[in-house]
Amino acid sequence: MDRVLADFSENYRQNCANKTRPYDGIPDELSVLRNRGVQTAVVSNKIDFAVQQLCVLYFDGLFDMAVGEREDVKKRG
Secondary structure (H helix, E strand, O other), rough: OHHHHHHHHHHHHHHHHOOOOOOHHHHHHHHHHHHHHOOEEEEEEHHHHHHHHHHHHHHHHOOOOOEEEOOOOOOOO
16 A cells, blocks of 8 residues: 555656646636735645645745645544
């Protein structure tokens, strides 16, 4: 299981942006909110490194904080 997870993580690290993009208009709307002083954040069930990568790729500077799934964040379910 550890090996499969490690393989998946490495593959996902290299390919997490494949076929992924923001919905039309979302970056523009986030810019409007930021210009109005609204704090913005992402909380995702995606693995944290992917959240960080995707936020830089598609939303650079548009979020005050971004958090994905990681060991030090307790999950609820």
